[in-house]
Amino acid sequence: MVTIKQVSEKAGVSSATVSRVINDTGTVKEKTRKLVVAAMEELGYRHNVVAASLASNKTNTIGYVVPELHGSFFGAMMGGTEQALRAARKHMLIATGHSDETIEKAQIEALLSRRCDALILHVEAVSDDYLVNLVQQGVKLVVVNRYIAEIDDNCISLENVKGGYLAARHLLDIGHTDIAYIAGSLFKADGINRLTGHKQALGSAGIEYDESLMYEGNFQAKSGAEGIRALMARGKPFSAVACANDEMASGAMNALREMGKRVPEDVSVIGFDNVDFASYLSPGLTTIDYPVTQIGTMAAHWVLDRVYGKGSHEFTHVVEPRLILRGTTSSPE
Structure with a gap:
């Protein structure tokens, strides 16, 4: 050799x-x-990476746990992380937790056993206490899309409540009062928080939240279509529907068209995330911007700063959402 x-x-x-x-x-x-x-x-x-890691006590490898590899959301987030880490000659090991507490813990332990220098965690089932305990044990980790007050410096998240509020507020501002909602999985924090913001916006306009105008989906396009069909079957009229992510919004739009409804003339639709395909739908999807690539990049910078001492980056631990106006919302006719 x-x-x-x-x-x-x-x-x-x-x-x-x-x-x-x-x-x-x-x-x-x-x-x-x-x-x-x-x-x-x-x-x-x-x-010889193994020999070098033994000498330096660093493997130059970061473990990354995400709920799944499906869809453009996680690809965009991991893409931002990978680009920043690759530029710094670091490597990424990816594992999926499937929003299951047992699996998430097993994947975290597996990455730690492989001597990853740090972890980036998009986990939804493990408790806050579990994550706080890892930090107290000296594990270098940054949590994305989740805020935990006890380890706030280790968190980078979106203000999901405000995002849900902005989506509903936009529909209210252009004249809608009968607004349906297709939620994401309500065992997940972002699903709960986006619905909370939606309810707050309705309350601010003096409109009582109607449970019959809510359908719980699972953040995938198919559930958006299923949600529209279920809401229509209930017979409660609505002129607009807010969806907890863009995938469900795209499914909702397809289902509305299949039922002979025009978007936005008959039913306005707003999504959440502003993933790449949102601007390519016809018409382009009005949505709430979740800068997932930026958050992925910030997670990488957190690791580079805190673990490797490479540079000094500015961090926004709670990212503000913003409304992106396109063609799927208009005033009710």
């Missing part, structure tokens, strides 16, 4: 210089770096 010493002799530089090139630490002149890289390629040198 080729050693760093052999590379240094071939390139005519010190072993320390070769190490700086390999680990991208310290200042190395570009001409010297090219000499080292050429020597490594000629000799067939491969960096």
Whole structure:
């Protein structure tokens, strides 16, 4: 096996210089770096990550737990994280927790057993106490899409209540009073909080929340379509529907069209998240912006700052949502 010493002799530089090139630490002149890289390629040198991690007590690997890999939401979030970590020569191990407490704990323990330097956690079933205890044990972790007061510096989340409020407030402001709601899974914090904001907006307009105008979906497009059919079957009229995410909104729009309803002329639709496909629907989906890529990037920066001491980044631990106006909402006819 080729050693760093052999590379240094071939390139005519010190072993320390070769190490700086390999680990991208310290200042190395570009001409010297090219000499080292050429020597490594000629000799067939491969960096022994295991040996290096034993020496430095760092694996340069970050574990990432998300509920699932389905849909564009988690892809956008992980994409922002991966890009920032890759630029810093760090690696990511991804695991799915499926919103199940037992699975989430098992995945967290599996990543820790692989000596990940830090964890980024989008977990929905484990308790706040469990996460607080991990931090107290010295585990380096950042929680995304969840706020826990005891470890607020370790959290990056969206103000979901405000987002739910903004969506309903927009519909109220353009004249709707009969507003249906397709919720996300109500065992999840973001599902609960977005519905809470919706209720607050109705209350602020003096409109009593009507349980018969709410359908609990599961954040997937199919449940948005099922929600529209269920709401229509109840016979309670509505001129607008707010959906807890864009996937369900897209499903709702399809179901409305299948039933001969025009969007937005007959029924206005608003989503939540502002995922990439929202602007490509016809008409483009009015929605609430959840800057998931930005939050993923901030999670990576948290790790780079707190674990590796690389740079000093500004953090917004609670991100503000904003209304994105497109073509699926209009005043009731």
